[in-house]
Amino acid sequence: MRILLVASAFNSLTQRVFAELGDRGHTPAVAVVDGEDSLRAAVDRHPADLVVAPMLRTAIPRDVWSRHTCLIVHPGPPGDRGPSSLDHALQDGEKHWGVTVLQAEEEMDAGPVWADAGFTVPDGVSKSDLYRGEAADAAVRAVLLAVERYASCRRLPRPQDGLPVRARPYLRQEERRIDWQRQPTESVLRTLRAADSQPGVRDELLGAEWFLHGGHAEHRLRGRPGKVLATRAGAVCRATADGAVWIPELRRCRTDTLPPGIKLPAVLALGDRLPAVREIPAPLQPPPGRHTWSDIRYEELGPVGFLRFRFPGGAMSTSHCRRLLNAYRQACRRPTSLLVLGGERDVFSHGIHLNVIEAAADPAAESWANINAMDDLVEAVLTTTDRIVVAALAGNAAAGGAMLALAADEVWCRDGAVLNPHYRLMGLYGSEYWTYTLPRRVGPGHAAALMDQAAPVSAARALTQGLVDRLVTASPGEFAGTVAGMAAELTRHTDMAARIAAKKAARERDEQTKPLAAYRAGELQHMRAAFFAPDAPYHALRSAFVRKRPAPGTDERLDRLSRLRGRPVRDTRGQQP
Numbered sequence: 001m002r003i004l005l006v007a008s009a010f011n012s013l014t015q016r017v018f019a020e021l022g023d024r025g026h027t028p029a030v031a032v033v034d035g036e037d038s039l040r041a042a043v044d045r046h047p048a049d050l051v052v053a054p055m056l057r058t059a060i061p062r063d064v065w066s067r068h069t070c071l072i073v074h075p076g077p078p079g080d081r082g083p084s085s086l087d088h089a090l091q092d093g094e095k096h097w098g099v100t101v102l103q104a105e106e107e108m109d110a111g112p113v114w115a116d117a118g119f120t121v122p123d124g125v126s127k128s129d130l131y132r133g134e135a136a137d138a139a140v141r142a143v144l145l146a147v148e149r150y151a152s153c154r155r156l157p158r159p160q161d162g163l164p165v166r167a168r169p170y171l172r173q174e175e176r177r178i179d180w181q182r183q184p185t186e187s188v189l190r191t192l193r194a195a196d197s198q199p200g201v202r203d204e205l206l207g208a209e210w211f212l213h214g215g216h217a218e219h220r221l222r223g224r225p226g227k228v229l230a231t232r233a234g235a236v237c238r239a240t241a242d243g244a245v246w247i248p249e250l251r252r253c254r255t256d257t258l259p260p261g262i263k264l265p266a267v268l269a270l271g272d273r274l275p276a277v278r279e280i281p282a283p284l285q286p287p288p289g290r291h292t293w294s295d296i297r298y299e300e301l302g303p304v305g306f307l308r309f310r311f312p313g314g315a316m317s318t319s320h321c322r323r324l325l326n327a328y329r330q331a332c333r334r335p336t337s338l339l340v341l342g343g344e345r346d347v348f349s350h351g352i353h354l355n356v357i358e359a360a361a362d363p364a365a366e367s368w369a370n371i372n373a374m375d376d377l378v379e380a381v382l383t384t385t386d387r388i389v390v391a392a393l394a395g396n397a398a399a400g401g402a403m404l405a406l407a408a409d410e411v412w413c414r415d416g417a418v419l420n421p422h423y424r425l426m427g428l429y430g431s432e433y434w435t436y437t438l439p440r441r442v443g444p445g446h447a448a449a450l451m452d453q454a455a456p457v458s459a460a461r462a463l464t465q466g467l468v469d470r471l472v473t474a475s476p477g478e479f480a481g482t483v484a485g486m487a488a489e490l491t492r493h494t495d496m497a498a499r500i501a502a503k504k505a506a507r508e509r510d511e512q513t514k515p516l517a518a519y520r521a522g523e524l525q526h527m528r529a530a531f532f533a534p535d536a537p538y539h540a541l542r543s544a545f546v547r548k549r550p551a552p553g554t555d556e557r558l559d560r561l562s563r564l565r566g567r568p569v570r571d572t573r574g575q576q577p
Contacts, residue, residue, distance in 0.1 A: 349401025
């Protein structure tokens, strides 16, 4: 079927629905809309058998839903209504939740139900993590079932008559307000996690108004409630009534004299306002019984090392890259034969940190520092010849983050992840040694097509294309345990010494053919031109992205993507680049 996806942004769920519908033989098109007029224009521009809204903040007007069957993906179980469903679920401590695909009608979220799917809400999960994980899995199951039912014409949707209805309004900042003097840590964390990554929790801190993003428990530090106690890896630790929490990111509120800020690491956002508090790094490998937040951790299980990292939104600043490189080097000094890279759940990496770059006094210079730090990290992975390295993708990977994964010997990918192995949307040529790793995996013709089409790739499609080596069929919460079992099995049933020797010999042959330094130099020549030319598209595209404004040429890009989706690409794997 021809299926039009209408969304307020081409976000992670919309990309996944787009990719998985295409995998199943449908012809999806996508349009980003910001109101009724643009929605009408999109429907006129894309003739479709069915309209699906994976993430839509505007109401579908009567003249559209009365002429076209329009399915809405609502992040709540049947009978739940309102625009803040996941926020309420987390703030209220719900243990089970769901997603409903319903037909658009006059009353919001009240139309007949085509399909629904439930899921368990993990303890301590943030809204963004839940949205990209369990909720996205449920949403895709429900969308695919709804589309199948609609296409078959054998089953009509069921009315919501008789269902217990729980209609709740938008969760306003007044209801999210934290009382640092009275609220216990667990209550503070629920509030912070229910607002992550949007809209954040509005709060006063150090003489200014901020939106707080993210929250993690601290089990040792204590202080006067509301006071900033310490910093760690760009985050600030703030005392609660009975403990403390780490807050990774802040966003400045709009004032009479200042525009709204962008989301930044908390220490960077506070700048000179931050008092002289201790920087307390977490140990890379915490001792048994020590529980404290860290964005990088290392652990060992027999001959397998696990270097786990998790940065907000998957963005990696210069500092993130350098700290992860240092941790990687420490991990490589351990007596293991297999090293697994990647977080236990959620996003793997999205490459350079565009928000930190945008906030820099010299964005071009910070871009240059960030891409070189990413390249240093990827080079370290590529030149590791004394052990096998596996990239374990619990969630999405894009741009330089996808290329970081491809630097590993094997890529293991959760079946719900989406890959975007390209840089085109930021007007960049790309680096991270992609001109070496991508053609090596998929062939030069396919590599060029992936870069040119700039399309999201489902995990299943990535497996058939050679981008990943193993598909991990597991829920987000089961992924880490499943990967640990796979890693143990690999070391038990593989002659690791022989495989490591073969890897080292292959790297030496490749280096003789064309040194890694040559790949890097060629890529960085293009990147320098994009970074330091004032009129390069990168600057406007970056600014639009971080400030959540429509990027120049968005409609044309998505129309092109819709036309290209499903076009076969000649498999050129095995050819030399």
